[in-house]
Amino acid sequence: MTSQELYKLRFPIGEFQKPDTISSEIINSWINDIERFPSEIEKTTKDLSKEQLNWKYRPDGWNIKQVVHHCADSHMNIIIRFKLALTEDSPTIRPYYEDRWATLIDSTDDNLENSLSLLKGLHAKLCQLLKHISEEEMSKEFIHPEHGKRFRLDETIGTYAWHSNHHLAHVKQAINHKGQF
Structure with missing residues (x-):
């Protein structure tokens, strides 16, 4: 497999490209994507067998269940980062080893129910917060x-x-x- 083919498997929608200007329309579109994600991931995974949950999206990548569990972990962290930035002056956030978290028992569980429930609640709470951030607050920062x-x-x-x-x-x-590459 060529490096370009591997790159496409790693970044099927490309890498994030920050627009030069972030308008309220763009922000609303992004919030809609965030809001829609839990139902989309649930709909996509609901009928998968245990074997299918172990399919990887690329060679040496995570399997489906690890991806879903990772999203719950990652999005738990981001809501905390938003709240820190909104209530403190440019706080330094705490990073975590997502690759190590992906090997823990809760990230290798064949049952996605807890992570899907967590994503639903997290995204509802996160989107409620995001929809009420003022234009001035949008410029607040955190340090990674x-x-x-x-x-x-x-x-x-x-x-x-x-x-x-x-x-x-x-x-x-x-x-x-x-899961075949």
Whole structure:
């Protein structure tokens, strides 16, 4: 497999591209993507067998169940990051080792119910928050020490809309390829 083919499997919708200008229309579109994600991921995975949940979306990638469990973990972290940025002055957030989390028992469980329930609640709560962030608050930031940079809230909404769509595409890709690469 060529490096370009591997890249396409890793980033089926491409990498996040921050627009030069982030308008309220773009933010609303991103929030809609975030809001829609739990039902889309549930609809896509609801009839999968245990064997299918173990299909990978690319060589050396995670399997479907790890992707779903990862989204719950990741999105738990992002709501905390938003709340920190909204209530503190440019806080430094705590990164985590998502690759290590993906090997823990709750990330390798064949039952997706808890993670899907968590995603539904998290996204409802997150979208409620996002829809009420003022234009001034959108410029608030948090510092990500792993990347050594500041992230604005408006940009982060886009990143997490992309993250949701990115991992939904991974799950669909694993299903379309039947885990075979």
